[in-house]
Amino acid sequence: MDKTVGVLGGGQLGRMFAEAANRLNVTVKILDKEDAPAKKILNHPSHISGSFKNSASIRELSKGCDVLTIEIEHVDTTVLKELSSQGVAIEPYPETISIIQDKYLQKEHLKKYEVAVAQSMKIPTGSSKELEMVGEAFGYPFMLKSRREAYDGRGNFPVKSDKQISEAIEALKDRELYAEKWAKFRAELAVMVVQTKDSTLAYPAVETVHENSICKLVYAPARNVSSAILKKAQDLAKKAVASFKGKGVFGVEMFLLEDDTLLINEIAPRPHNSGHYTIEACPVSQYDAHLRAILDLPIPESSLQLREPAIMLNILGGSDPKAHLKIAEKALSVPRTSIHLYAKGDGSKGRKMGHVTVTAPTTREAEAIIQPLIDAVDVISGSKSSSSTSQPPPAAAASQPAGTSKSPQVAVLMGSDSDLPVLHAGFAILEKFNIPYEHRITSAHRTPRWKADYVSSAKARGIKVIIAAAGGAAHLPGMAAAYTPLPVIGVPVKASNLGGEDSLLSIVQMPRGVPVATVAIGNSTNAALLAARIIGVDDERVGKLVEEYAAAAEEEVMAKDAKLHAEGWKAYKWP
Incomplete structure (x- = not known):
C-alpha cells in the first residue's frame, strides 16, 4: 500500500x-x-x-x-x-494525548462521561498538610501518584500511614502529584479497544498479573471471572475510549473489586503491553488493528476474538546483562511458544527485554506449558531459587483421578457433600475411562457468586462437560447451564420425602433455550457415560472405550441369557 x-x-x-x-x-x-x-x-x-x-x-x-x-x-x-x-x-487527536498524558486530568475527563474511576484528589503543592488531608478524606492506605510520565510503578507511592508522608514526598519530589483512594481489588483486568472512524471495538478482557508494579503475566481470557463480568469490562472500556477523539488502539487497565464492580485505572492512547498476546492469539493483532484504524482500513469485529487461550510472559532484565537471552534460549525448546526479543542490547534489572506467548486449546494446558519459563524468570529476578520445585499457578489446582496428569475435561458439581455418595458410581466410570475430572461443592442458592464464576470460566479452563447433582429444588444444573455454553448433565438426588421426584422435575423442566440433559434419579453412572460419549465424539481414545463398554455390556447380557436358557428359571441364581 x-x-x-x-x-x-x-x-x-x-x-x-x-x-x-x-x-x-x-x-x-x-x-x-x-x-x-x-x-x-x-x-x-x-x-x-x-x-x-x-x-x-x-x-x-x-x-x-x-x-x-x-x-x-x-x-x-x-x-x-x-x-x-x-x-x-x-491519530489519536493531540487533544486526546494531552488529556491522557496527565493522569489526574484523564480521571477528571472520565468522570465527566460517567465512567467509573477511583476517587482522586489534586495535590497542588505536595505539602505534608495536603497529604494529611488526603489521609483524613480517603483513609489509609492511599496512592500518591505522579500526574505525568509514570509507568511500571515509577512515580507512584503507596502511603500506608501518616508516618510515611515525609518519605512519600521525598520519593516523588519535583513532580506534579495527585492522590487516589485505595482500590481493594481481587483482580486486575485489561481490554484493548480499537476506535475507528465509525465504530468502537474491543478485544477480550484479559487478566494482568503484576510483580513489583511491573506486568509479569497476561492471561487471555481472564481466569475465574464470569462471562458477564468480562462483558461488562469490555463495555466499560469501550465507553471510556469513546469519550476521547481520534482513531487507533487504546489500552484500558481496570480493577475488578471484591464486590464485582469495575473501576478504570489508566488508559494508554496506543498499543499496550497487555495486548501483546493478540499477535499469536487473534486473527488481527493490536498492531495490525492500530495500523488499520489510523489508515481507515477494514477491521472485521470477529478478527478481534481469540483463536484459542493464550498466556503472555514478560522477559525482564536481571543482574546479568545477558539474562534475558537465557530465557529466550530456554523458550526455543518449549512447544506452542512464540518468542519476541526487543533488540535493546544489554539488559538491566526490571527492564522489559522481550516477551513470550504460549497458546493452547485450554488455559490449563497453556499454564502447564509456560510454567518452566515462569520458574526461569523467577530465578533471574531472585524471587525463586534455582532448586525450587516447579508448581502450577493457583488456578491450575484441581482434583484429578489417580494416574492422570491431563487437565480436567469433566467438572462434577454437587450442591452439598450429602450428594457425594450418589456420585461415587460416576467417578468410577470416569476413572475407568481415564477421563480427567474435577469435583467441587457449590450451591446454586448459598454460593451463587462462586458458582457463577466457576461455571463461567469452565470452558476457558478446558472443561468439556459439566455433571451437576442436586436434590430438593435442584437448581444447580439449570443455573450452571445458564452460565455456560458447555453441555450440562443433571443428576437428580433423592434428598426429600418426595423420593427425588421433585429433583427430577426441577432439572428436566428447563425453559426453552437453556437445555439440561437429565438422567434417572441417583443414576450418576449414566451421567458419566453420557459425558464420555460427548467427549468421545472427537476423542478417538474415549470413543473406543465407550464402544468397548457397550460391547462388554452386550456380552454380559448374552452370557446371562445363555445361562438362563441352559439352567431354567428355577435353577438360575442372581446376586
Whole structure:
C-alpha cells in the first residue's frame, strides 16, 4: 500500500507496529534515538534521529507522512496541536494525548462521561498538610501518584500511614502529584479497544498479573471471572475510549473489586503491553488493528476474538546483562511458544527485554506449558531459587483421578457433600475411562457468586462437560447451564420425602433455550457415560472405550441369557 506512517517513539511497541506495517507494504518512519529497536528492522534512510519531545524533530517527521501516530504518550503535544491545525493527520487527536498524558486530568475527563474511576484528589503543592488531608478524606492506605510520565510503578507511592508522608514526598519530589483512594481489588483486568472512524471495538478482557508494579503475566481470557463480568469490562472500556477523539488502539487497565464492580485505572492512547498476546492469539493483532484504524482500513469485529487461550510472559532484565537471552534460549525448546526479543542490547534489572506467548486449546494446558519459563524468570529476578520445585499457578489446582496428569475435561458439581455418595458410581466410570475430572461443592442458592464464576470460566479452563447433582429444588444444573455454553448433565438426588421426584422435575423442566440433559434419579453412572460419549465424539481414545463398554455390556447380557436358557428359571441364581 502506498502509505507512509510517522511514529513518535521507536521502542518495542514501535518495533512490533513496524512488523505489522511491513506485511502490508506500509512505510513507517520512526522518530527516536539512532539505535532504537524499531529502526533496526526498517532499512531505509527516512527515519529521524532525535527526541519525540523535540518540536523541530516532530515537524521534520511530519513531512511526507500520510498520518502521524505515537508509540509512547510522553510527547510534545503543543507542536502536535499546531501541526494538526495546519492539516497534518494525527491519530489519536493531540487533544486526546494531552488529556491522557496527565493522569489526574484523564480521571477528571472520565468522570465527566460517567465512567467509573477511583476517587482522586489534586495535590497542588505536595505539602505534608495536603497529604494529611488526603489521609483524613480517603483513609489509609492511599496512592500518591505522579500526574505525568509514570509507568511500571515509577512515580507512584503507596502511603500506608501518616508516618510515611515525609518519605512519600521525598520519593516523588519535583513532580506534579495527585492522590487516589485505595482500590481493594481481587483482580486486575485489561481490554484493548480499537476506535475507528465509525465504530468502537474491543478485544477480550484479559487478566494482568503484576510483580513489583511491573506486568509479569497476561492471561487471555481472564481466569475465574464470569462471562458477564468480562462483558461488562469490555463495555466499560469501550465507553471510556469513546469519550476521547481520534482513531487507533487504546489500552484500558481496570480493577475488578471484591464486590464485582469495575473501576478504570489508566488508559494508554496506543498499543499496550497487555495486548501483546493478540499477535499469536487473534486473527488481527493490536498492531495490525492500530495500523488499520489510523489508515481507515477494514477491521472485521470477529478478527478481534481469540483463536484459542493464550498466556503472555514478560522477559525482564536481571543482574546479568545477558539474562534475558537465557530465557529466550530456554523458550526455543518449549512447544506452542512464540518468542519476541526487543533488540535493546544489554539488559538491566526490571527492564522489559522481550516477551513470550504460549497458546493452547485450554488455559490449563497453556499454564502447564509456560510454567518452566515462569520458574526461569523467577530465578533471574531472585524471587525463586534455582532448586525450587516447579508448581502450577493457583488456578491450575484441581482434583484429578489417580494416574492422570491431563487437565480436567469433566467438572462434577454437587450442591452439598450429602450428594457425594450418589456420585461415587460416576467417578468410577470416569476413572475407568481415564477421563480427567474435577469435583467441587457449590450451591446454586448459598454460593451463587462462586458458582457463577466457576461455571463461567469452565470452558476457558478446558472443561468439556459439566455433571451437576442436586436434590430438593435442584437448581444447580439449570443455573450452571445458564452460565455456560458447555453441555450440562443433571443428576437428580433423592434428598426429600418426595423420593427425588421433585429433583427430577426441577432439572428436566428447563425453559426453552437453556437445555439440561437429565438422567434417572441417583443414576450418576449414566451421567458419566453420557459425558464420555460427548467427549468421545472427537476423542478417538474415549470413543473406543465407550464402544468397548457397550460391547462388554452386550456380552454380559448374552452370557446371562445363555445361562438362563441352559439352567431354567428355577435353577438360575442372581446376586
